[in-house]
Amino acid sequence: MGARDVGLPEHLPRSGELPAEVTIWEVGPRDGLQNEAATVPVDVKLEFLDRLADAGLTTLEATSFVHxxxxPQLADAEELLSRLDRRTGARYPVLVPNARGLDRAVDxxxxxxxxxxxxxxSFAKRNLxxxxxxxxAMFEPVIARARGEGMAVRGYLSMCFGDPWEGVVDPGQVVAAGRRLLDAGCGQLSLGDTIGxxxxxxxxxxxxxxxxxGVGVDALAVHFHDTYGQALSNTLAALRRGVATVDSSAGGLGGCPYAESATGxxxxxxxxxxxxxxxxRHGADLDALVTTSTWMAQRLGRPSPSRVVRALAG
Incomplete structure (x- = not known):
């Protein structure tokens, strides 16, 4: 059954409170797969990226240069990028943790x-x-050099709402951290609800x-996890504030190792x-996405946690 077979109209009036268009920042190939215990073959990752591009997604976070x-799941980053069919008009960002990672990205x-x-x-100590x-101090020279190389730089900021060791995080603390990334040269800041x-x-x-x-919504993106079933509600709240870039993962892939019930x-x-x-507007083909996520779920050996995938592919 396709998306249009269940009564969803082709065109609807747009609420004036919302952005006319949203950029979907697809993180499935990187964030979605990085915690998989069993190695996903590079051929499967490449086909995944191709299928997502075929479905109309134009920002596809491909991999990571973390050691x-x-x-270990992303140890094949160089091979994947050397074989990747980079579509015209598409972006393939990679995560870079340090100067050595930037060297690899430049190469x-x-x-x-x-x-x-x-x-x-707390999370800086445990994760970084x-x-x-x-x-x-570690990121500033990396960002400066990347900008000098002509690269676009995004800053991910984790634990923006709650931290498992520190509890609720004060918005002022998040703004201070975010301003440091933006002032260092990041063109966009993705606000992460790391534990959902x-x-x-x-x-x-x-x-x-x-x-x-003094930071406008044009500089912000949001990255929500669905641990407590709030990811869509939180996304809608961000959209109503004017945020127009949303991180998401095909099929709901990914999870958080710091919350036992995290659902990705x-x-x-x-x-x-x-x-x-x-x-x-978003530019993606829902039926093609559902087909892709169903295909990937079969390769991972478990059903997709996405409710829409389960509804349309069931």
Whole structure:
């Protein structure tokens, strides 16, 4: 059954409160697969990226240059990028953790990179093996050099709403960390609900706090996990504040190792279903996405957690 066979209109009036168009930042090939215990063959990853591009997605986070010791699933980054069919008009960002990672990105001819920082001291220590301040000292020269190489740089900021060791995170603390990434040269800041505890009210307050600090919504993206079933609600709250870039993962792939009940990233199909219902343009083909996520779920040996995938492919 296709998306149009269940009564979803082709065109709907757009609410004036929402962006006319949303950029879907697809993280499935990187964030979605990085925690898989069994190695996913590079041929499967390449086909996954091709299928996602065929489905109309134009921003596809392809892989990471984190040391293979820490993320063995993405140890094939160079091979994948050397064989990848980079579509005209599409972007293939990669995650770069440090200067060595940037060297690898330059050698691979990458045009878009992302760095990954924490809004809290505790997570900086556990995830980056650095203090809160040291992480910025590490990233600033990486960002400066990347910009000098002509690359676009995105900053991921984790633990923007809650931290398993520190509890609720104050919006002012998040804004201070985000400003440091933007001031260092990041062109966009992705606000991460790393353990999936955010609620729409928190999203409103954080976006408003950035606005009060002089950071407009054009510089912001959102990255929600669905641990408590709030990812779509939180996304809608961000859209109503004017945020127009949303991170999502095909089929809802991915998870958070810091919350036992974490159910992974916001599913791209669930996002697209909502955007279609709101009349917001996004450029993706929902039926092709469902087919792709069903195909990938079969290769991973488990059903997709995406409700829309289960509904349309069931």
């Amino acid at each position: 293979p010791k820490w993320v 691979a001819g990458i045009a878009d990179i992302a760095v990954f920082a924490s809004a809290t001291e 093996n650095s203090t809160y301040d040291e992480q910025f 505890v955010a609620t729409p009210g928190q999203v409103d307050r954080l976006v408003d706090a950035f606005a009060a600090a 990233n916001l599913a791209t199909e669930d996002l697209v279903w909502m955007l279609d219902g709101l009349g917001v």
